[in-house]
Amino acid sequence: MKKLRMITAVFAAAAILAAMPLFAASAEGYSYEIAEENDLASWRYDWNTVEIGSGKTGFESGNLKMENINQGTANYALYKTNKFNEFQLDFYANLYLPSPSDTGKDGTDYANLYLTFYIDFDDASLVENAAMAACPWTMNKGWFSVCFERIQGYSKIQFLVNETFDGHGETRYFLDKDCVTASTDWCDNKYHWFRITAQSTRTADFATSGCTYTVYIDGEKEAETFLCDRIYSNTNLAWEEVRFSEKKGYFGFWASSGYGMGMGTAETGAMADIKNLSVTSFDGGNDTPYPRSAMPVANISANNSFSPEASYETGEDIEIRLADLFEYDGEDKLTYTASYNGEPIGEIKNNYFVWNPTEEGVYDIDFTAVTADDLSAANKVRLRVVKGAAPVQPAESSDKVSEKTSKKGCGSSVSAGFSGIVLLAVFALRKKRA
Amino acid sequence: MAISLSACGTKPDSSAGVSAGKDIISISDSAIAAGYARYDVTSALKRKTEGFGAQFDTCVLDRNNKHLTDWEVYKKAVKTSNLQAVRIRFYPEMYERMNDNSDPDTFDFESPNVDFNSIEMGYLYKLLDLFEENGVRVDLSWYGCRSTFASEDGKITGSWLGGKYGENGVNNWMVQPSLTEKPAEEFAESVAACLYYLIEVKKYTCLYEYSLFPEPEGVIKDMDLYGKIAALTKEKLAGYGIADKILFSGPADYGNNAENLKNKYLSGKYPYDKVDSSVYCFHGTTSVSGVERAPSPNAAMYEFAKNHVDVCEEFGASWGVAECGTSNFITAVTNADTELYDRAITMARFLINLCNAGCTNIKYFVFGDCSYDGILNEEGLFRFARSAYSDSAIDYQAKPVWYAWSLLMRYTDIGSEVYPITVNYDDGDDEVCITAFRLPDGSWTYAAANIGGGQKKIALVNGRADRPSSMKIFRLTAASTPSGADAELKIIDKYGDADASGGVAYFTIPANGIAVLSDKE
Numbered sequence: 001m002k003k004l005r006m007i008t009a010v011f012a013a014a015a016i017l018a019a020m021p022l023f024a025a026s027a028e029g030y031s032y033e034i035a036e037e038n039d040l041a042s043w044r045y046d047w048n049t050v051e052i053g054s055g056k057t058g059f060e061s062g063n064l065k066m067e068n069i070n071q072g073t074a075n076y077a078l079y080k081t082n083k084f085n086e087f088q089l090d091f092y093a094n095l096y097l098p099s100p101s102d103t104g105k106d107g108t109d110y111a112n113l114y115l116t117f118y119i120d121f122d123d124a125s126l127v128e129n130a131a132m133a134a135c136p137w138t139m140n141k142g143w144f145s146v147c148f149e150r151i152q153g154y155s156k157i158q159f160l161v162n163e164t165f166d167g168h169g170e171t172r173y174f175l176d177k178d179c180v181t182a183s184t185d186w187c188d189n190k191y192h193w194f195r196i197t198a199q200s201t202r203t204a205d206f207a208t209s210g211c212t213y214t215v216y217i218d219g220e221k222e223a224e225t226f227l228c229d230r231i232y233s234n235t236n237l238a239w240e241e242v243r244f245s246e247k248k249g250y251f252g253f254w255a256s257s258g259y260g261m262g263m264g265t266a267e268t269g270a271m272a273d274i275k276n277l278s279v280t281s282f283d284g285g286n287d288t289p290y291p292r293s294a295m296p297v298a299n300i301s302a303n304n305s306f307s308p309e310a311s312y313e314t315g316e317d318i319e320i321r322l323a324d325l326f327e328y329d330g331e332d333k334l335t336y337t338a339s340y341n342g343e344p345i346g347e348i349k350n351n352y353f354v355w356n357p358t359e360e361g362v363y364d365i366d367f368t369a370v371t372a373d374d375l376s377a378a379n380k381v382r383l384r385v386v387k388g389a390a391p392v393q394p395a396e397s398s399d400k401v402s403e404k405t406s407k408k409g410c411g412s413s414v415s416a417g418f419s420g421i422v423l424l425a426v427f428a429l430r431k432k433r434a
Numbered sequence: 435m436a437i438s439l440s441a442c443g444t445k446p447d448s449s450a451g452v453s454a455g456k457d458i459i460s461i462s463d464s465a466i467a468a469g470y471a472r473y474d475v476t477s478a479l480k481r482k483t484e485g486f487g488a489q490f491d492t493c494v495l496d497r498n499n500k501h502l503t504d505w506e507v508y509k510k511a512v513k514t515s516n517l518q519a520v521r522i523r524f525y526p527e528m529y530e531r532m533n534d535n536s537d538p539d540t541f542d543f544e545s546p547n548v549d550f551n552s553i554e555m556g557y558l559y560k561l562l563d564l565f566e567e568n569g570v571r572v573d574l575s576w577y578g579c580r581s582t583f584a585s586e587d588g589k590i591t592g593s594w595l596g597g598k599y600g601e602n603g604v605n606n607w608m609v610q611p612s613l614t615e616k617p618a619e620e621f622a623e624s625v626a627a628c629l630y631y632l633i634e635v636k637k638y639t640c641l642y643e644y645s646l647f648p649e650p651e652g653v654i655k656d657m658d659l660y661g662k663i664a665a666l667t668k669e670k671l672a673g674y675g676i677a678d679k680i681l682f683s684g685p686a687d688y689g690n691n692a693e694n695l696k697n698k699y700l701s702g703k704y705p706y707d708k709v710d711s712s713v714y715c716f717h718g719t720t721s722v723s724g725v726e727r728a729p730s731p732n733a734a735m736y737e738f739a740k741n742h743v744d745v746c747e748e749f750g751a752s753w754g755v756a757e758c759g760t761s762n763f764i765t766a767v768t769n770a771d772t773e774l775y776d777r778a779i780t781m782a783r784f785l786i787n788l789c790n791a792g793c794t795n796i797k798y799f800v801f802g803d804c805s806y807d808g809i810l811n812e813e814g815l816f817r818f819a820r821s822a823y824s825d826s827a828i829d830y831q832a833k834p835v836w837y838a839w840s841l842l843m844r845y846t847d848i849g850s851e852v853y854p855i856t857v858n859y860d861d862g863d864d865e866v867c868i869t870a871f872r873l874p875d876g877s878w879t880y881a882a883a884n885i886g887g888g889q890k891k892i893a894l895v896n897g898r899a900d901r902p903s904s905m906k907i908f909r910l911t912a913a914s915t916p917s918g919a920d921a922e923l924k925i926i927d928k929y930g931d932a933d934a935s936g937g938v939a940y941f942t943i944p945a946n947g948i949a950v951l952s953d954k955e
Contacts, residue, residue, distance in 0.1 A: 052768065053810045054824045071498060071808035072822050106501075108808070128724035129764050138765055261805045262502050262821035309888050309945075316889070316942060319913040350775075352913030391467030391893070393936025394459075 030218045032090060032193055034276045038289040040079060041091060041277035046293050048124060048131040048252075050076040054264060057255075064274040066253070069097070069111065072261025075272075076131035078252030080124040081293045084281035085248045086211070089115075089196045091277035096189040097270050099150045100258055105268055108258030112149035113272050115196065116142035116162075118249030134252030136162035143247065144227060146196055146215060148186060155187045156180065157215055159225040184217040189269070193218050200245040206230045211244040248283070298330025300371060302379035313388030314360055318346070320353045325367050325379045332372040339366045357385045459897035459937045470893035470940060471863060475870050475901075478851040481752050483871070484642075484708075484795035485519030485571045485848045486785065488815065488839070489757055491800065492522065492557035497586055498805040502819035505560070507830050508802070511816070511923045512568050515840035518848050519642070521573040521756060521797050522561060525580040525593075525608070526624040528554040532594045534627075538619035541627035550631055553586040562638050571642035571848065573683060573756070573797070574632075576625055578608040578653045582807065595620055607807075610647070610654045611663070618662045625663075626670030633676050641680050648686035648756055649712055657698075664704050681707035686756035688712040692741035700749050709746045710756040710795075713738075716784060717761045718776035718885075729780065729885055732787055732867040733859035739791035747792075754795035758784065759813055767811040775912035778838035782910075782948045783883045785842055786867045790854035798839055802830070815839055816923055827919040834915045837926050838948055841908055844925050845879040845952040846871050855880075855894070866890050866943065877954040878902040884943035894939045894951075902953040903935040910948040 040046050044059040051057050055073030057066045066075040100107035116134045119142040124130040133141035140162075147158040158179045186192055195216040203209040210228035214221060229243040255272050265271045278289040306325050312318050322336045338345055338353050340363055346355030353367065363383045370376040466472050494503055511517075532547035542548065549555070565572050579596025581604045592598025595617060596609040611617035625644065632638050646664055647653045654660045664682065671677040684706055685699045695711065715738070716730035739753075746753040760780055762770040771777040785796055803814035803822070810822060815836040820826040853870035856862055865886035871879045878901070884890045896902070909929040916922065932939045932951055943949045 051824060052812070053822050056824050068824065072805050072810040072818075074810075106497075126723075128722065128770075132764065258808070260498060260501060261810060262819060264821070317909075317911075317914075317944065319911055319944060321912070349913045350915060350917055352911075354913045391470065391938075391940040393933055393938060394461050394465035395936070 030193055032092075032195075032276075034090065034278045034289070037291050038278040039276055040279065040290070040292060041274050043292040045295055046079055046081045048078045048080045048127070048129075050074070050129050050131040053261070055255075056265075061273070064253075064277065066113075066255045066272040066274075068264040069255045069257045069270045069272075070259035070261055070263045070268070071107065071257070074132075074135070075255040076134045076252060078119065078124060078131035078134055078250055079279065080130060080250065082279070082281065082290050083119075083121075083124070083248045083250045084279070084283050085198070085246055086200050086282040087196075087198050088280045088282070089194075089251070089277075090279075091194050091274050092191055093194060093272065093274040094189065094191045095148055095186050095194075095272050097148070097150045097187055097255070097257065097272065098268065099152070100268075101152060102150065102187075103268055105259060105263060107260050107263070110149060110151045111257035111259070111270050112147050112151075112255070114145050114147045114254040114256075115251060116145045116254065117198070117251045118143040118244075118247050119252060120249050124250045130250070131252055133250075134254035135256075136160065141249075142252070143242070143249065144213070144244070146213065150187045154181045155185045157182050157223045159213060159223070159227075161227060180223045182217060182222050184220055184222065186217055191273075191275070195219075202245045209243070209245050251279075296330070298328065298332070298371060298373070298375060300326060300328040300330070300334075300369060300375050300377045302377050303327050304379070306379070306381065308381055308383055311384045311386045312357065313386055314357050315388045316356070318353070318355045318357065318383065320381070322348070322351050322353055322367065322369065325381065326369045326377050328369065328371070328377075330371060330375075334369045334371060336370075337368045340364070357383075360385050360387045458899060461895050461897050461937050466893045466895070466938065467940060470891045471866070472893045472895060473855050473862075473868055475853045475855065475894065475896040475898065478853050478872065479792050481792060481794050481852075483789070483846060483848060483850045483852060484752065484754060486796050486839075486843050486846060487517050487519035487570065488798040488801040490517075490520040490522060490561065491806070492524075492554065492561060493806055494802065494804045495557040495560060496554075498808060499818075502822065503804070504819070504829070507923065509564055511802070511830075512564060512570065514844070514924060515836075516844045516847070517568065517570055517801070518843060518846075519571045519573070519795055519797055520561075520565060520801070521575050521645070521648075522558070524558070524574050524576050525578065525583065526576065526595060526621065526628075527580050527583040527585070527590060527593050528552060528558065529628055529631075530594075530624045531585065531590045533614060533620065534623075536615070538614075538616050538623045541623050543627070543631070559636070562632070562636075562640060565640040566638055569848070570640055572638075572640045573643045573645055574629070574641055575645040575648055575686075575756075576621075578647050579611055579621075580607070581609050582607045595624075606653070608653055610656070610659060618659055619666060622663050622666035622670055625667045626674060629671060629680060630674040630676060633679055634674070643681040643683040643708055645682070645684045645686060645710075645756070648684065649688050650685050651687070651689075661704050668705050683708040683710055683754075683756070686710050686712045688714070690715045690738070692738075692745045695742060696745040696748070700745065700751075702749070706749075706751055708754065709749070709751045710754040711742060713755050713758045713784075714761050714763070716780060718771060718774075718780035720760075720762055720771035720774055720776045722762055722764055722770045724770070729776075731859070732783060732856065732864060732885075735784055735787035736791050736857060736859070736867075739788040739793050743792035752794040754793060755788065755797060757797055757799040759799050767806060767809055767813060769813055772812050772835075773833055775834040775915050778834035778836075778910065778915065779883055779885065779946060779948055781835055782838040782842065782881070783867055783885070785839075786856075786869045786881050786883060789852050789869045789871075790857050790867070792852070798835075828921065830923055831918075832916065832921040832923050834910075834912075836923065837910055837915055840923075840925055841910065841948075841950050842881060845881075845908075845950055845954050847873045847875070847954075849874040850879075863890065866892070868892070868894065870894070870896070872900075873954055875954070876900060877952065878905070879950065879952040879954060880905070880939065882941075882943050882949045882951075884945065884947055884949075887945050889945050889947070890943045892939075892941055892943060892949075894934075894941070895937060896934065896939065897937040901934060901937055902939070903933075905932045905934055905939055905951040905953045906930075907932050907941055908950045908952075909944060911944045912946065 041063045052074035055075040057075040097111035133139040145160040149156045214224040280289045534542040534545040579593035581599040595611045597604040611621040718729045803818040817831040850871040855868035868882040
């Protein structure tokens with residue numbers, strides 16, 4: 001705590017100020033260089049994305065793009081590689097988010113892009129749908145948001161703090177004086193440079209300790225707010241001392257609008273196209289942008305521990321989940337084949353091998369799995385097929401008993417002959433589990 | 435095989451089931467084909483089924499959805515699946531736009547504040563007409579006061595009885611009545627008057643039950659208020675002379691604990707005619723994190739339901755499930771397994787195990803995807819119009835769970851007797867669950883699921899004189915589930931036939947598969 005008694009002009013502040021001259025240029029003709037190795041918007045491996053409904057969030061265009069933004073969809077993208085406290089976020093984007101009143105379409109009059117910060121995961125790369133936390137009230141993970149909102153003919157910039165209150169679940173509220181109409185119309189269907197900075201001030205006094213957030217568009221300062229360190233209601237509905245001057249977390253995008261479900265970008269035009277995105281964390285004295293993460297190297301091989309059933313019967317479908325035949329740590333969809341003696345056999349359906357054998361015998365089936373990048377693996381599996389016999393109904397019995405005296409139970413037994421073997425097997429299995 | 439009835443955990447049937455005195459065939463173990471596990475149809479449970487179905491809300495017709503909704507598809511889906519029971523989300527603002535008058539004892543049907551012909555009520559009637567035509571039992575469920583209500587005619591926002599969202603501390607979309615001098619009385623008056631109108635004026639007979647504030651702990655802070663409203667509503671229904679025409683059901687609690695249900699809601703505190711719960715505590719192999727896990731055991735499902743059924747029986751009530759799904763919530767309307775076969779087999783096992791324990795009705799949440807107040811609810815049995823998704827091959831594309839749930843609904847009927855088969859997993863195969871239904875028309879349906887990695891060969895013995903002689907076999911697996919453009923809203927094709935004339939139905943449940951046998955037409 002003693003360290004906090006001094007106002008600490010942290011290194012980050014100096015670094016941010018050092019970068020300021022770059023913004024001195026006029027909006028027109030303003031530019032900013034981002035090295036390719038720092039351009040995260042074109043590197044999908046740094047992101048977790050989630051699409052709901054017809055929402056489309058992807059990198060097919062070469063950079064991060066969100067489309068089909070309406071009430072029935074959701075588009076999320078979270079930068080999953082690093083979390084940080086003080087930062088400078090730059091991106092070059094066309095945030096064309098006209099609201100229904102702009103386009104004359106039906107719907108509730110808003111369209112927006114949230115940037116949510118300090119998303120509180122231990123390791124976002126391990127959370128399958130982490131990106132959904134970019135919506136502040138999904139998962140209740142993100143503490144602070146900057147929202148670019150188009151509403152009633154205005155292009156707004158809003159700062160929001162997200163906390164719970166009064167025991168009634170999550171909420172968020174605008175920070176005072178911070179719902180501003182941008183002097184630069186960021187919703188003009190043109191690309192603009194966006195910069196958001198976070199600069200901490202650390203003191204012992206909650207009134208002055210906190211973090212200052214500033215939004216620039218094309219080099220012009222558009223909005224600024226200070227979020228002080230204080231007691232907030234956390235997502236577990238408990239009061240918690242939250243120091244924005246120190247808090248680290250992930251950041252993500254979430255796009256939404258009031259257009260009716262089914263109204264895609266082709267109809268409304270609404271989309272967010274984000275390029276040249278870099279993040280510089282100033283934590284620990286750093287002043288260089290984060291590099292792209294290494295491209296993951298996927299491996300694929302046969303799973304030799306796969307064990308088919310002891311035998312299959314003619315006339316019965318054999319179904320084998322093909323993912324069980326291979327070990328693959330990539331994310332591509334695999335393409336499978338199955339053949340016997342060089343000829344295709346059965347069919348591949350819903351990523352299962354399905355075959356209804358008609359002849360008994362031993363079949364060595366060759367399976368292959370191929371990735372989109374032409375990585376492949378093969379696995380040979382021996383299937384033993386025996387002749388299936390239709391069971392015979394019991395002969396009409398004269399052994400009729402009154403139902404009232406019946407003691408038939410509900411459990412199961414296995415019929416004579418086979419039963420002893422199976423029961424022993426079950427017993428052995430249970431012992432093993434124990 | 436000579437396990438006594440008591441060992442099965444089921445009580446001897448003293449009031450229902452087969453007719454006394456009918457002969458049954460005794461089939462010895464030696465008569466069963468080798469390699470088949472024997473299971474027996476024995477005695478029916480005390481209570482018959484009250485319907486399997488789904489939540490089916492008016493929002494499918496509202497302004498957020500109507501430009502995409504093809505009502506003919508819904509009508510056909512209801513018929514095809516033999517939907518038996520639904521719950522409809524409802525609230526007073528749909529018809530009592532403002533307070534009818536200041537006297538909660540006299541509902542003024544002629545008040546300018548009352549509009550039984552509102553746009554929103556038109557949606558309700560369209561649903562009720564469909565359910566009336568198809569014999570579907572309806573739970574009309576007053577969720578509470580709709581603080582976010584915005585009438586489609588533009589005249590009303592918020593709730594006259596609960597407040598307006600964002601104002602005066604109202605921060606939930608559904609709240610308890612709190613305004614006017616007598617909020618409890620006004621709410622009860624509104625419910626009773628509406629039921630009177632629907633039953634006596636509109637002549638709907640499909641209204642089987644009504645419920646108040648489902649999952650009450652989430653809406654009502656003051657449980658005495660809940661009890662007061664429940665009692666007053668009953669009293670007012672009696673005043674209208676319709677108390678015996680509809681059941682009061684609830685609480686649709688989400689505590690997942692039978693003792694809690696008993697102590698908090700039963701014990702004579704609230705006048706339920708029928709008890710139900712919201713159940714989302716089971717799962718298959720899917721997890722939200724994406725890592726496969728062991729599925730909820732059959733025994734856990736059975737035990738959970740048995741505890742609830744036993745508690746309810748203490749109070750002479752049946753137990754059902756007001757809404758259900760799996761535990762794989764990502765958000766309230768998005769599940770990690772929504773599109774997966776894993777959800778289909780989990781929900782099939784859920785129904786089988788719960789029925790074996792005596793649960794009489796189950797409503798899946800929800801019938802079909804659509805926008806709920808601007809948010810796409812993706813928990814439906816089938817998808818919405820194609821344009822609402824990036825990867826739908828067809829409009830109203832069925833999900834795997836549709837094929838399981840529709841199959842189970844299609845081959846059962848309201849009033850079916852339940853013959854529990856797998857109730858003691860310590861003695862049997864814990865990977866297999868089976869139940870049997872004898873339908874009101876005398877036909878039989880066996881439903882089975884297998885979560886094991888290998889197929890299971892089953893000999894289901896039914897020596898009763900009224901046993902089926904031949905049964906259609908339906909099988910569902912991850913591989914065979916229709917997908918993409920093939921995923922139409924239909925019942926899956928028949929796999930084959932089983933001869934059961936000698937009292938034994940032989941069939942195979944595929945690995946991780948579902949099998950349904952039936953001689954119902």
